[in-house]
Amino acid sequence: MIRRAVGIAMAGERKPLIRKRDSNSTVAIRVRNVSKSFPGVQALRGINFELLSGEVHGLVGANGAGKSTFIRMLSGASIPDAGEIEVQGSPLLFDDPRLKRGAGIAAIYQELTIIPEMSVLSNAFLGKVPSRFFLTDRRRMERRFAELSSWMGLDVSPHVSAGTLSVANQQMIEILRAVQTDQNVLIMDEPTAPLGPHERARLYELIGRLKESGVAIIFISHDLDEVLKLSDRVSVMREGLLVATRAARQWTKDSLVKAMLGDIQILRSEKRTGPPKRELLAATDVALPGRLFGLSFAVNQGEIFGIAGLVGAGRTELLRCIAGAEPAATGSMRIDGVDCIWPRTIRESIRRGIVLAPEDRKRQGLVLSRSSLSNLMLGDLDAVSRGAVIDRKEARSRGEVLARQLGFNPARLDTDALNLSGGNQQKLVLGKWLNRRPRLLLLDEPTLGIDLGAKQEIFQAIRRLSGEGMAVILVSSDLEEVVEHSDRVLVMARGCQIGLLDGHDATVEHILNLIFAVEGRAGNAGVAR
Amino acid sequence: MSDVDALPSAQMSQPGAWRAQLPTLIRVYGILLTLFLLLAVVTIGNPAFISQQNVFNMASQWAPAGIMAVGMTFVILTGGFDLSVASAYSLCAVVAAYVGQGHAPWIAFLAAIAAGLVFGLANGLLVAVVRINPFITTVGSGFIINGVALVMTQNAAFLVDNESFGILGAGRWHGVPWSGMLLVTFLVVFGFVLARTIYGEAIYAVGGNYEASRLSGIRVRAVVASTYVLMGGCVGLAGSIAASQLSSAQANLDPGIIFDVLTIVVVGGTSLSGGSGAMWRTAVGLGIIATISNGFVLLDISPYYQSIIKGSIIVAALALDTGLTRLVRSK
Numbered sequence: 051m052i053r054r055a056v057g058i059a060m061a062g063e064r065k066p067l068i069r070k071r072d073s074n075s076t077v078a079i080r081v082r083n084v085s086k087s088f089p090g091v092q093a094l095r096g097i098n099f100e101l102l103s104g105e106v107h108g109l110v111g112a113n114g115a116g117k118s119t120f121i122r123m124l125s126g127a128s129i130p131d132a133g134e135i136e137v138q139g140s141p142l143l144f145d146d147p148r149l150k151r152g153a154g155i156a157a158i159y160q161e162l163t164i165i166p167e168m169s170v171l172s173n174a175f176l177g178k179v180p181s182r183f184f185l186t187d188r189r190r191m192e193r194r195f196a197e198l199s200s201w202m203g204l205d206v207s208p209h210v211s212a213g214t215l216s217v218a219n220q221q222m223i224e225i226l227r228a229v230q231t232d233q234n235v236l237i238m239d240e241p242t243a244p245l246g247p248h249e250r251a252r253l254y255e256l257i258g259r260l261k262e263s264g265v266a267i268i269f270i271s272h273d274l275d276e277v278l279k280l281s282d283r284v285s286v287m288r289e290g291l292l293v294a295t296r297a298a299r300q301w302t303k304d305s306l307v308k309a310m311l312g313d314i315q316i317l318r319s320e321k322r323t324g325p326p327k328r329e330l331l332a333a334t335d336v337a338l339p340g341r342l343f344g345l346s347f348a349v350n351q352g353e354i355f356g357i358a359g360l361v362g363a364g365r366t367e368l369l370r371c372i373a374g375a376e377p378a379a380t381g382s383m384r385i386d387g388v389d390c391i392w393p394r395t396i397r398e399s400i401r402r403g404i405v406l407a408p409e410d411r412k413r414q415g416l417v418l419s420r421s422s423l424s425n426l427m428l429g430d431l432d433a434v435s436r437g438a439v440i441d442r443k444e445a446r447s448r449g450e451v452l453a454r455q456l457g458f459n460p461a462r463l464d465t466d467a468l469n470l471s472g473g474n475q476q477k478l479v480l481g482k483w484l485n486r487r488p489r490l491l492l493l494d495e496p497t498l499g500i501d502l503g504a505k506q507e508i509f510q511a512i513r514r515l516s517g518e519g520m521a522v523i524l525v526s527s528d529l530e531e532v533v534e535h536s537d538r539v540l541v542m543a544r545g546c547q548i549g550l551l552d553g554h555d556a557t558v559e560h561i562l563n564l565i566f567a568v569e570g571r572a573g574n575a576g577v578a579r
Numbered sequence: 580m581s582d583v584d585a586l587p588s589a590q591m592s593q594p595g596a597w598r599a600q601l602p603t604l605i606r607v608y609g610i611l612l613t614l615f616l617l618l619a620v621v622t623i624g625n626p627a628f629i630s631q632q633n634v635f636n637m638a639s640q641w642a643p644a645g646i647m648a649v650g651m652t653f654v655i656l657t658g659g660f661d662l663s664v665a666s667a668y669s670l671c672a673v674v675a676a677y678v679g680q681g682h683a684p685w686i687a688f689l690a691a692i693a694a695g696l697v698f699g700l701a702n703g704l705l706v707a708v709v710r711i712n713p714f715i716t717t718v719g720s721g722f723i724i725n726g727v728a729l730v731m732t733q734n735a736a737f738l739v740d741n742e743s744f745g746i747l748g749a750g751r752w753h754g755v756p757w758s759g760m761l762l763v764t765f766l767v768v769f770g771f772v773l774a775r776t777i778y779g780e781a782i783y784a785v786g787g788n789y790e791a792s793r794l795s796g797i798r799v800r801a802v803v804a805s806t807y808v809l810m811g812g813c814v815g816l817a818g819s820i821a822a823s824q825l826s827s828a829q830a831n832l833d834p835g836i837i838f839d840v841l842t843i844v845v846v847g848g849t850s851l852s853g854g855s856g857a858m859w860r861t862a863v864g865l866g867i868i869a870t871i872s873n874g875f876v877l878l879d880i881s882p883y884y885q886s887i888i889k890g891s892i893i894v895a896a897l898a899l900d901t902g903l904t905r906l907v908r909s910k
Contacts, residue, residue: 375794396793397798413791414794417783417792418788419787419788419854427780428784428792438778439776439777440780442775482795
């Protein structure tokens with residue numbers, strides 16, 4: 051603290067923005083033989099790991115491989131059963147989160163810890179406010195914020211409330227918070243998942259800068275291209291083991307996948323030819339005041355209909371309108387050639403066989419405090435009941451069938467949804483609706499934060515069901531995924547329909563060209579959700 | 580951990596597995612252990628505690644609070660709260676006594692239950708449809724209901740001079756008190772509703788995640804509102820029992836009963852944030868609170884110490900519960 055104050059006082063001189071640690075150690079973190087088990091799971095088995103100063107270390111693995119447990123351990127949020135962790139040569143103590151921050155490790159999780167009601171400035175200095183005589187030193191905060199944000203290439207006012215920022219900028223504020231407290235190890239858990247292409251590029255650049263100033267970074271992502279591009283070294287985890295650490299150039303995408311999955315086969319799906327052409331649903335002039343402006347399209351039985359667009363283009367809103375979750379929506383709907391009024395309630399859509407698997411699994415999809423089985427049955431409780439009473443045997447046997455269809459381990463049906471990995475949670479959200487045998491399944495970001503294995507299983511199930519006649523509307527930020535799986539793609543920008551591409555026209559390049567012709571001069575891609 | 584069946588099944592193969600599960604087990608069943616310890620202590624101190632006579636007396640005495648705790652369990656499981664209970668309980672008793680002065684007892688009790696249902700419906704609509712915070716709603720409606728009771732009675736007691744009026748609260752069938760049987764029936768029937776029916780499943784889902792339940796097609800508002808109506812019905816019956824036991828009623832019958840009701844539910848381990856809990860927990864909570872209160876009398880503990888000890892046991896039980904929850908979660 052004193053050092054930094056002095057540093058700032060010496061005006062004119064170029065001061066280092068990030069204080070380098072005094073230690074001469076080149077190893078930022080050393081993990082020896084760390085193991086951890088939870089009731090029912092051996093989450094980590096004898097992990098040995100080294101993070102060098104100033105390196106970007108990629109960490110990949112399927113869901114449930116133990117990555118999250120591992121980084122929770124590094125950031126001091128969880129205590130290992132055995133083994134030790136050394137930070138800058140001294141053992142990590144687990145008693146106090148303040149001590150942990152003293153150890154110089156900061157973690158940026160997918161769920162951001164921004165407090166939306168507070169100002170950007172307060173958020174940036176959360177937990178470590180510069181003060182003088184017990185009063186916060188606002189001037190110093192503002193000056194420091196200005197320095198750091200210009201260094202990071204971040205252009206936001208420190209006085210607006212943080213909740214008004216885009217997800218990308220909120221993330222930047224979190225990184226700024228880590229930087230301003232001189233953290234020299236930064237753990238980033240899927241930082242790029244919610245970001246659009248431009249925002250990603252900005253983050254890559256920042257990671258490069260942090261690395262130059264000596265910060266060691268653990269970078270977790272399911273986007274293997276990104277991991278290979280950014281990292282100096284990459285470690286792969288599988289089933290609680292750290293299977294391999296190698297320099298990034300010694301890995302290829304295929305060898306990474308192989309190491310992650312063990313001996314699971316990857317199935318490349320081919321584009322289907324000649325999908326059935328019977329129209330299931332036609333929507334005309336769909337509008338939602340201020341968000342959606344007159345979209346019209348039709349979806350056929352057994353079709354996978356993709357929706358492409360940047361975050362904020364109105365994809366989620368469109369799905370919610372179709373699902374009856376937006377009472378303010380207008381438009382006309384035709385199902386099986388019969389005109390009907392636009393659905394005003396969720397239940398009305400469900401009655402028509404239209405169901406929504408929302409993007410936020412934890413907040414909108416699942417009841418986390420209930421068992422997996424309870425969650426699976428939630429979509430159609432009547433089906434497993436006699437009168438008002440639930441038939442438990444029937445529920446369990448149905449649950450087991452659904453679990454097998456989706457590659458969900460039936461032995462975990464009694465596990466609370468809270469304790470499942472993202473992939474397994476997503477399977478529950480899908481299973482809940484498949485239980486109902488819907489005619490049209492609306493999928494919003496079904497693979498967000500999910501590993502390859504689970505993605506495969508989810509799309510296999512979706513394809514099989516669409517083969518049986520179920521239609522799917524698929525929204526995903528992963529354009530390759532949309533292109534790969536969709537029979538047709540609707541392209542959206544700023545709440546408008548800007549293209550409807552047939553399978554062979556739908557390429558990532560084509561879609562991006564369409565989008566950027568509308569979204570225009572870069573920069574403001576990815577409007578706040 | 581809402582139900583016995585929700586216990587994580589022992590899937591671990593390596594030795595020491597049960598030890599790893601111990602915190603979870605204690606968290607789930609620790610409250611039962613507390614009850615058995617208390618029962619043992621009081622019984623050893625004074626064997627009269629488990630005499631048939633005493634047990635029946637307790638069942639009858641705790642019937643009003645216990646029946647209201649059944650309704651409160653539903654309300655709290657959806658993440659709600661009902662503080663109007665004490666006032667409504669008194670007013671329902673007043674209604675029963677007032678109608679009982681001129682009509683047959685069963686008409687009086689039905690009138691009281693109807694009054695309770697009306698209050699419950701009003702609370703339910705305000706909370707679920709108008710979406711006012713349940714705490715504020717029920718504090719407000721509690722004042723209103725209490726005011727109505729005072730206006731009705733002019734703060735005087737209504738006496739009922741009719742022997743058959745006393746059967747519901749004090750009558751016995753082969754020595755077993757009717758009110759105690761009603762209490763047990765309520766616990767069993769609504770325990771079953773909660774654990775085994777579509778409605779029960781919806782209660783847990785709505786309390787656990789309102790938005791996910793809504794998007795799953797559950798009638799969330801109806802579910803929430805219904806719990807207040809059920810609560811109101813329980814209050815009406817409890818008020819009837821109380822009026823019957825006393826053969827009289829007044830506007831401020833027992834303002835403290837709200838604390839008994841909440842304590843019973845919460846000590847059992849049903850979470851105030853909703854979504855997790857069970858009716859057997861409320862039964863155990865009732866057992867604990869009743870044992871403490873009755874035990875003090877039987878063990879001749881000075882009433883001055885009673886409050887201190889009662890409060891300590893309640894706080895300790897909850898501290899143990901949250902402490903263990905954190906332990907289980909953090910690992």
